[in-house]
Structures are given as structure tokens and as C-alpha cells.
Amino acid sequence: MTQQQKILAAAIAGGLLLVYLTFYTTRETEFALITQFGRPVRTVVNAGLHVKWPYQSILRFDRRLRVYNPRPSEFLTRDKKNLVIENYVVWRIDKPELFVQSVGDTDSAEMRLHDIIWSGLSAALGTLDLESLVSASADKVQAAAMLDMLTTHTDLTALAQYGISVVDVRIKRLNLPEQNKQSVFARMRAERGRIAMQYRAEGEEQALVIRATADREKEAILSAAYKDAETIRGEGDAQATRIYGEAYSKNPHFYKLVRTLESYKKVLDDKTTIILNSDSALLKVLTQGEAGVK
Numbered sequence: 001m002t003q004q005q006k007i008l009a010a011a012i013a014g015g016l017l018l019v020y021l022t023f024y025t026t027r028e029t030e031f032a033l034i035t036q037f038g039r040p041v042r043t044v045v046n047a048g049l050h051v052k053w054p055y056q057s058i059l060r061f062d063r064r065l066r067v068y069n070p071r072p073s074e075f076l077t078r079d080k081k082n083l084v085i086e087n088y089v090v091w092r093i094d095k096p097e098l099f100v101q102s103v104g105d106t107d108s109a110e111m112r113l114h115d116i117i118w119s120g121l122s123a124a125l126g127t128l129d130l131e132s133l134v135s136a137s138a139d140k141v142q143a144a145a146m147l148d149m150l151t152t153h154t155d156l157t158a159l160a161q162y163g164i165s166v167v168d169v170r171i172k173r174l175n176l177p178e179q180n181k182q183s184v185f186a187r188m189r190a191e192r193g194r195i196a197m198q199y200r201a202e203g204e205e206q207a208l209v210i211r212a213t214a215d216r217e218k219e220a221i222l223s224a225a226y227k228d229a230e231t232i233r234g235e236g237d238a239q240a241t242r243i244y245g246e247a248y249s250k251n252p253h254f255y256k257l258v259r260t261l262e263s264y265k266k267v268l269d270d271k272t273t274i275i276l277n278s279d280s281a282l283l284k285v286l287t288q289g290e291a292g293v294k
Contacts, residue, residue, distance in 0.1 A: 024058055025049050033059040033096040040097040059100065061093045065167060068110045074177065075122055081130040085121065086173040089113055089154075095163030102162045109164055116157055117169060120150045133174065143171065 026032040032044040035057045044050055045063075052058070072086040091113060093099050103109045124146045125133075132142040147169055155166040248255045 022054050029064050031061045031063050031096045043096050061096050065090055065092050070114050075125045077125050077130050079129040082177050084175045087171045090168040091164055091166045094165035098163030112162055116154050
């Protein structure tokens with residue numbers, strides 16, 4: 001290789017190195033922090049091709065949401081109940097320059113978040129009773145409001161001090177220390193038993209009221225039905241008497257004959273034996289026919 005070729009090759013290599021050190025690209029999912037001799041100069045947030053001075057360096061940070069899962073910790077509620085809480089934190093880098101100057105990397109950032117959230121949870125749980133966190137009644141549970149306030153507080157603190165935006169703080173699991181579980185479960189069973197007895201007493205009271213109301217309604221219905229039946233029966237008897245009177249007035253002999261035959265049906269059958277005088281009025285129809293009723 002001649003001297004000119006060596007110079008040309010060196011020039012090309014130098015040009016490529018200069019292009020490599022001058023031009024850079026960023027993705028949609030990252031920040032690019034430009035530093036000059038270790039000092040942050042500017043932050044690039046737009047994706048695409050960009051230019052910097054060759055002596056400047058690039059620090060890249062993922063701008064997507066991250067999930068931090070702290071170790072379970074034990075806390076004390078206002079009513080002196082110990083709880084083991086496992087929570088998670090959703091966060092992201094919002095100010096790369098402040099982030100680099102204050103914490104430097106994600107591991108250190110999560111350590112700072114752990115301290116802020118632990119102190120916040122400890123203070124918040126110290127103002128609530130266990131029933132406000134675990135209850136059969138949804139109206140009594142205040143955990144969601146407490147976590148919303150904790151998220152807001154943590155976000156303001158972390159953003160101002162470390163350039164971190166905290167999106168959400170939530171509880172994954174709430175448990176009791178092993179030494180306290182049995183006593184708490186016993187109290188819960190006793191409370192549920194008391195509530196069950198109260199419901200049974202209220203049910204029995206309502207049942208008595210319903211039965212008494214039903215008995216009153218039954219008596220009222222029976223009295224009204226009896227009244228209507230007696231009225232109808234009286235009207236029927238009056239109408240029957242009237243019909244009998246009309247029939248008797250039209251043909252007294254025939255009426256007496258029919259009534260006598262009806263009495264035969266009632267008192268005479270194949271198992272009945274009657275001994276009467278020959279001049280008995282009951283036997284005149286049998287012995288004299290129609291003339292016996294005149």
C-alpha cells in the first residue's frame with residue numbers, strides 16, 4: 001500500500017469515526033441525555049436521527065413504565081394490629097437530568113422509592129383501623145382512598161427530588177403475622193357469629209309480625225265470608241219459604257202429597273221397620289192414595 005493510499009484510508013476511517021461520534025438515533029421508548037465531560041447538556045425526547053458534538057456522550061434511559069415490587073414489610077395500624085403488606089409501585093423516569101444527578105441508576109432509584117413509600121405507608125396505616133382495610137362491608141374500606149393519597153404524595157416528592165414520576169401505588173397482598181393469625185381469626189368468627197345471631201333475631205321478629213298480620217287478615221276474611229254466607233243463606237231460606245207458600249196456596253192437597261212422599265224417602269228404606277196404628281196420618285197415603293191427603 002502506497003503512502004497516499006494509507007493517508008486516504010486513514011482519512012476515510014477518521015471520517016467514519018467522526019460520523020459515528022456526531023450522529024445518533026433515539027427510539028420512541030427512550031430518552032437520550034447528552035453530557036459534556038460528565039455534565040448534562042440537554043435531553044432529547046423525540047425519536048429519530050440527531051446530531052451532537054463528537055466530544056459529547058450519550059446516556060440512554062427507558063421512558064416506559066416500570067414496576068417495582070418491594071419486599072413485604074410489617075406495619076402497625078391505629079388499633080395496634082400488625083399487618084404484613086406486599087405492595088407494588090408503577091413509576092418512570094420523567095426528568096433524566098435530575099435523575100442522573102440525584103440517583104444515577106434504576107437500582108438506586110428504587111431504593112429511594114422504597115424509603116418514601118415505606119414511610120408514607122407507615123404514616124397512613126397509623127391513622128386507620130384494621131376494619132378500614134379489611135371488612136365485609138365495602139362502605140367501611142378506606143384502603144383505595146389512602147393509596148390514592150399516598151400515590152399523589154410519593155409522586156410529588158420523587159419528582160421534585162429524583163426526577164421520577166410515580167403513577168400508582170397499590171397493595172398486592174395484605175396478611176397477618178403468623179403469631180397473630182389465630183387470635184384475629186377467632187375475633188372474626190365471633191364477629192360473624194354475632195352478626196348471624198342479629199340477623200336471625202331480626203328474621204324471627206319479622207316472621208312474628210308477618211304471622212300476626214296474616215292471622216288478622218285471615219280472621220277478617222273469615223268474618224266477612226261468614227257474614228256473606230249467612231246473608232245468602234237467609235235470603236235463600238226466605239225465597240224457599242216464599243216458594244213453598246206460593247205452591248201451597250195454589251194446590252194445598254198436591255203440596256201435602258209431595259211433602260208426605262218426601263217424608264217417606266227420609267224415613268223409609270229396605271232396612272226400616274215401622275209399627276203404626278191403621279188410622280195413622282202417615283199411612284193414609286199408602287192405604288187410601290190421594291184421598292188420604294184430603
